[in-house]
Amino acid sequence: MNYIKAFAPATVANVACGFDIFGFAIQEPGDTVEIRRRDEPGIVIADITGDEGRLPRSAEKNAVTVVMLHLLKHLGRTDFGCEVVLHKNMPLGSGMGSSAASAVAGVVALNELLGSPLSRKDLLPFAMEGERIASGSAHADNVGPSLLGGFVVIRSYTPLDIFSVPVPEDLYCTLVHPDIEINTKDARYILRNEVSLKNTIAQMGNVAGLVTGLMKSDYELISRSMVDVIIEPVRSILIPSFNEVKKAAIDNGALGCSISGSGPSMFALSRGIENATKAGEAMVRTFAEVGIDATMHLSGINDGGARVLESY
Amino acid sequence: MNYIKAFAPATVANVACGFDIFGFAIQEPGDTVEIRRRDEPGIVIADITGDEGRLPRSAEKNAVTVVMLHLLKHLGRTDFGCEVVLHKNMPLGSGMGSSAASAVAGVVALNELLGSPLSRKDLLPFAMEGERIASGSAHADNVGPSLLGGFVVIRSYTPLDIFSVPVPEDLYCTLVHPDIEINTKDARYILRNEVSLKNTIAQMGNVAGLVTGLMKSDYELISRSMVDVIIEPVRSILIPSFNEVKKAAIDNGALGCSISGSGPSMFALSRGIENATKAGEAMVRTFAEVGIDATMHLSGINDGGARVLESY
Structure with missing residues (x-):
């Protein structure tokens, strides 16, 4: 595989009473990340659309590529190289889990391109690192539901304990x-x-x-x-x-x-x-x-x- | 009907993380209240067993009979009279919901003798008054489960909002x-x-x-x-x-x-x-x-x- 395009949905965190512990994902909008394998090692950002030029273009500074670099390092794949295009489909700083959706789409795409070495749940700590960069704290109430879908509870951060709650269909x-x-x-x-x-x-x-x-x-x-x-x-x-x-x-x-x-x-x-x-x-x-x-x-x-x- | 004997179970309140909101009832032990209709109006305590003489014998001071008097007043039945015998089967001040079990057994017995004018859930505020007398605050995390059974959540006190959570059989x-x-x-x-x-x-x-x-x-x-x-x-x-x-x-x-x-x-x-x-x-x-x-x-x-x- 040489190319992956992945989507990660917007999310609602806190959900009234559940500050830092509740979050759920919605169907639309969401961010999309395209990654394309390249011969040289390392990650480069080829393009970002929809951010009005506000997000960093350096792979070491953008939350999406930082979490991808973390994942590569964890997997010992520093030989790997890819080009990233990020499509922002929601405003920054909107409370819609914008940074989480980008980071989640990034790690999901990269994990897929590498042949899915990690499970969905195992990707969570990497996506959380993106939150630390974007907002100063590695919270999971956006990345959790964006990654896993549904209504999610973060029972504990140390150790990380996250589970889903079924919701009514209507x-x-x-x-x-x-x-x-x-x-x-x-x-x-x-x-x-x-x-x-x-x-x-x-x-x-x-x-x-x-x-x-x-x-x-x-x-x-x-x-x-x-x-x-x-x-x-x-x-x-x-x-x-x-x-x-x-x-x-x-x-x-x-x-x-x-x-x-x-x-x-x-x-x-x-x-x-x-x-x-x-x-x-x-x-x-x-x-x-x-x-x-x-x-x-x-x-x-x-x-x-x-x-x-x-x-x- | 002239005579009712009612049982109300011991309860575990708080249940680790749920201070003032969680409680569940167990099967045994529990307190028993016997009430017997009498011709004169008013409530008298005929006997209390199992308390080593520590509970008040005056109907105006004992939590069990105080909640019964509240119920009679609410129903406009100040004409009604009965004799009460309370059998304490658990120690006072034990954390087993001792006062709650007595008060619940009392209101359940009285409601039954009066032909069940109130539903189980409607008896709750009366039983809670017993807790105010026994412990200084009208909490519901013992009386709720003792009255209704199962695992109970008190979502709110003002207004009172209480519901049950199913528990695993084992x-x-x-x-x-x-x-x-x-x-x-x-x-x-x-x-x-x-x-x-x-x-x-x-x-x-x-x-x-x-x-x-x-x-x-x-x-x-x-x-x-x-x-x-x-x-x-x-x-x-x-x-x-x-x-x-x-x-x-x-x-x-x-x-x-x-x-x-x-x-x-x-x-x-x-x-x-x-x-x-x-x-x-x-x-x-x-x-x-x-x-x-x-x-x-x-x-x-x-x-x-x-x-x-x-x-x-």
Whole structure:
């Protein structure tokens, strides 16, 4: 094989109550990475599209190629060489797991081109390294679902313990991206390091409720559990009209609505595509009322994660 | 009907990672309440057995009869009168949900004698009032499972939102009660009011893991998730040889081991009755090594909760 094209989906991390432990993948959009074998060893970036020239073109500095270099080193394949083209199909710093999707597409493509020496799950630590470069911390709540698909729980980071939770078939996500930017590092910086025991207990109750609701297909319980008393009250101040947009989603049929990752994108979960559409349209309208353009993505939950699109 | 005898089981609250939100009922032991209609209005305590004379004999002061009086008042049945006999079959202040079992048996018996005007779930707030009297806070993690059976999650207190999580059939509980006493109010008092964000995230991961493990019958995940980084490190100092007893349980086949409620009882969960027995015997032996007598109760998870034993 000389050429691989791989796709990795956008993801919603945190999912209201599950800061740093919950994430799920959606079907579209996602980033695409093409890699082509070359004779000389080492990785070079041939092109990046869709980033408006903002991502580093040096293989040692771009998260996608850095994780590929890590993987090559781990496999003892420093003799290997390839050219990389990255197609960004979502905005940077959007809260849609943009950096995670790129890194995941990169490691999946490279692993495939090398004859799949590692399993999907074994690729996770490499993709996480990309997050460390992009956002300053090697979190897994975007790369986990982008790589594996579905709704993912990261139970523990040391050691890494990640598992999937089945979701009801009729669950849809509306992801709305307002045309403003939040730096992930800033979004993390404004969080308090201490949480009251009372809020910890409330959040634990919602975590248990959301997992149970998803596994039992209990939409009412999912709805009641999509409450974040710890992170959302702090981070939502970075998103203009957050409360109004959230209210618009819920008033228009969403089960719940919160910040996607560290924002500024907001997501809603709904039962059925009709509710998801109505909720999303209301969210976009509400952003428009304060002069903010917003893009809506409507999707079921992605159940396969990253995939190889083409190879020869 | 003139006479009801009702049983309510002992319970394990918190269940390692689920402080104030998780609890499950075991099959035995449990408290029994007998009530007998009398002509005069009002409730009188005819007898209490098994408490070594420690519980109040006045109906206005004993948690069991106080919750019954609340229920009568709510139903507008202040004309009603009965005599109560309470049989305590577990020690007070044991961490086995002793006060909860008594209160639950009381409200279940009274509701039955009145022709079941309320559903099981509707009795919960009344039983919770008994906890307020016994321990200073109206928590539901003992009364919930004692009343409803099974593994119970209290997602929220305001409003009260409680639901059940199915458990694997082969899951057994070993409850070991060392002959020392801890006051529930003290056990609550020593807790810190603030939790680090890091520990909150770790605990949330374990909450999600335990619920998923129970629902998927994934014993390994149950085992990895029975970790409490918030409460156990503080409360365990009140239990002599806590770390050794816990280690003995796990070394002898338990999936996990922690404090039952606010202690001093400790519980282990195991796959299969053999592991549960071995773990429990090791726990009792380890307490004996420091001169503490301990009683072991081995039981499956109770799936029906409180029940009427006799009526005529």
